[in-house]
Amino acid sequence: xxxxxxxxxxxxxxxxxxxxxxxxxxxxxxxxxxxxxxxxxxxxxxxxxxxxxxxxxxxxxxxxxxxxxxxxxxxxxxxxxxxxxxxxxxxxxxxxxxxxxxxxxxxxxxxxxxxxxxxxxxxxxxxxxxxxxxxxxxxxxxxxxxxxxxxxxxxxxxxxxxxxxxxxxxxxxxxxxxxxxxxxxxxxxxxxxxxxxxxxxxxxxxxxxxxxxxxxxxxxxxxxxxxxxxxxxxxxxxxxxxxxxxxxxxxxxxxxxxxxxxxxxxxxxxxxxx
Amino acid sequence: xxxxxxxxxxxxxxxxxxxxxxxxxxxxxxxxxxxxxxxxxxxxxxxxxxxxxxxxxxxxxxxxxxxxxxxxxxxxxxxxxxxxxxxxxxxxxxxxxxxxxxxxxxxxxxxxxxxxxxxxxxxxxxxxxxxxxxxxxxxxxxxxxxxxxxxxxxxxxxxxxxxxxxxxxxxxxxxxxxxxxxxxxxxxxxxxxxxxxxxxxxxxxxxxxxxxxxxxxxxxxxxxxxxxxxxxxxxxxxxxxxxxxxxxxxxxxxxxxxxxxxxxxxxxxxxxxxxxxxxxxxxxxxxxxxxxxxxxxxxxxxxxxxxxxxxxx
Numbered sequence: 001x002x003x004x005x006x007x008x009x010x011x012x013x014x015x016x017x018x019x020x021x022x023x024x025x026x027x028x029x030x031x032x033x034x035x036x037x038x039x040x041x042x043x044x045x046x047x048x049x050x051x052x053x054x055x056x057x058x059x060x061x062x063x064x065x066x067x068x069x070x071x072x073x074x075x076x077x078x079x080x081x082x083x084x085x086x087x088x089x090x091x092x093x094x095x096x097x098x099x100x101x102x103x104x105x106x107x108x109x110x111x112x113x114x115x116x117x118x119x120x121x122x123x124x125x126x127x128x129x130x131x132x133x134x135x136x137x138x139x140x141x142x143x144x145x146x147x148x149x150x151x152x153x154x155x156x157x158x159x160x161x162x163x164x165x166x167x168x169x170x171x172x173x174x175x176x177x178x179x180x181x182x183x184x185x186x187x188x189x190x191x192x193x194x195x196x197x198x199x200x201x202x203x204x205x206x207x208x209x210x211x212x213x214x215x216x217x218x219x220x221x222x223x224x225x226x227x228x229x230x231x232x233x234x235x236x237x238x239x240x241x242x243x244x245x246x247x248x249x250x251x252x253x254x255x256x257x258x259x260x261x262x263x264x265x266x267x268x269x270x271x272x273x274x
Numbered sequence: 275x276x277x278x279x280x281x282x283x284x285x286x287x288x289x290x291x292x293x294x295x296x297x298x299x300x301x302x303x304x305x306x307x308x309x310x311x312x313x314x315x316x317x318x319x320x321x322x323x324x325x326x327x328x329x330x331x332x333x334x335x336x337x338x339x340x341x342x343x344x345x346x347x348x349x350x351x352x353x354x355x356x357x358x359x360x361x362x363x364x365x366x367x368x369x370x371x372x373x374x375x376x377x378x379x380x381x382x383x384x385x386x387x388x389x390x391x392x393x394x395x396x397x398x399x400x401x402x403x404x405x406x407x408x409x410x411x412x413x414x415x416x417x418x419x420x421x422x423x424x425x426x427x428x429x430x431x432x433x434x435x436x437x438x439x440x441x442x443x444x445x446x447x448x449x450x451x452x453x454x455x456x457x458x459x460x461x462x463x464x465x466x467x468x469x470x471x472x473x474x475x476x477x478x479x480x481x482x483x484x485x486x487x488x489x490x491x492x493x494x495x496x497x498x499x500x501x502x503x504x505x506x507x508x509x510x511x512x513x514x515x516x517x518x519x520x521x522x523x524x525x526x527x528x529x530x531x532x533x534x535x536x537x538x539x540x541x542x543x544x545x546x547x548x549x550x551x552x553x554x555x556x557x558x559x560x561x562x563x564x565x566x567x568x569x570x571x572x573x574x575x576x577x578x579x580x581x582x583x584x585x586x587x
Contacts, residue, residue, distance in 0.1 A: 060344070107342070108372050115342060116371040119362055125332045126367055129339020129347075136300070136321055136345070156363070159332035 025265025033255030068123025121154025150182030165204030212237025353379030394556025400528025463493030
């Protein structure tokens with residue numbers, strides 16, 4: 001990846017971060033930390049690797065992106081709005097009555113969302129089903145699934161991992177947003193999911209660990225996943241919950257969901273008034 | 275008279291037949307292919323058959339994912355595991371997500387026999403009925419199943435099929451046709467309506483014969499689709515007879531008794547008696563023993579019908 005592309009993606013990630021903070025800030029409260037930890041991943045997928053077109057959100061040949069950790073909806077909505085799936089102004093409707101942008105992703109409400117999620121652990125199985133459908137129909141679309149580390153305490157994640165590994169689903173790439181925190185504490189203090197990459201390998205997937213805030217590293221890991229024929233890959237992304245937003249990172253475990261004041265979001269986004 | 279074919283045989287035959295012209299149909303199993311006998315589907319369409327192993331939640335999630343890509347997955351397990359074990363996956367990944375997945379739960383109620391209490395679903399239709407948009411159907415015999423299968427495929431939405439696996443009592447002629455969303459009146463009567471489903475249909479017909487000898491004219495209505503329920507047919511019969519017995523191989527709570535009572539409350543309040551499992555767990559035994567144990571015999575229906583007629587307002 002050339003430097004210009006890296007700069008473009010990093011600048012885009014900065015834009016997305018601001019949209020997330022504005023979206024949640026205007027509402028006043030939301031899932032900040034886990035939205036921010038996947039910004040670089042979503043940027044690489046939607047602006048570089050994934051075959052998606054805002055003009056054709058239902059294209060049967062499009063790549064699918066399943067945000068299994070559905071509470072990070074604001075991150076996905078920011079990307080979709082920026083890409084033009086819907087007007088940018090819509091981000092002001094987050095969680096308002098009758099909104100198309102609920103806390104947790106809903107494929108029937110939001111254009112561009114490929115799978116409903118929110119009850120943790122379920123999206124990965126759905127992504128496996130999408131990948132199997134691609135195999136049946138001999139289509140070359142790819143499926144990307146994004147799971148959380150806390151989410152991976154759900155047994156269904158491992159049911160899906162085992163099947164994806166054993167079926168050698170090379171059209172499915174799984175990303176673990178390993179931000180090392182969950183609602184109650186650090187994941188390691190609750191019920192550690194590590195060593196996650198080794199667990200994946202034991203489940204017959206290939207796995208590697210990269211810096212989840214390094215767009216070039218993420219993109220290269222995706223290239224390697226694509227090149228691995230007959231193997232499903234899980235890319236473990238070392239991330240920081242709240243990454244890129246100091247007042248979120250400083251909250252630590254408390255960054256999962258918290259209130260943002262108007263002054264905070266306006267300062268971060270550089271928006272003095274509407 | 276016993277049916278000539280096992281229900282599972284007709285289920286798989288229907289799938290294989292429809293799949294020949296409908297590439298959307300796929301089958302997802304969780305290690306019970308050899309119980310529901312979908313092997314012929316696997317043989318005919320190996321690339322459209324998946325056995326995920328003993329992992330019902332994954333079976334349902336994968337089915338939902340397949341459905342998002344335009345497939346019509348049929349997934350199955352014993353009724354307990356096809357519903358309770360993966361309820362949230364059915365609720366969120368399938369129903370809330372509006373995905374076109376068909377879920378088959380076999381061995382309803384006492385049909386689980388010596389698999390016992392862990393495998394004996396008395397609550398499956400009740401909990402599935404609580405999921406918005408879920409169609410809940412219990413085909414009565416193989417002729418009905420054959421008629422309903424294409425309609426289940428054509429219906430664009432989730433369906434729960436409560437399926438007796440083996441040979442059941444034959445009620446309908448081969449080639450008979452049914453409407454997925456209508457009840458079927460098997461016998462006309464004037465004094466009491468017996469509303470029955472599944473294995474209770476043949477018992478209801480036998481009870482109606484016995485009631486006739488006692489001078490009570492019983493109408494028998496087979497309500498095979500519990501949701502959405504055919505309230506028109508039910509209310510019409512209620513208005514005519516003024517008394518109802520519901521006969522179901524299911525817990526009295528949340529099941530057909532509840533569904534019928536909802537119709538009565540809304541359209542035609544009449545006394546309702548119930549022949550059903552009374553808030554109990556299952557246990558091992560053959561069907562005759564279990565019928566006695568839970569009070570699901572013809573005699574129980576007769577007694578309930580007499581009681582219902584005496585309660586008429």
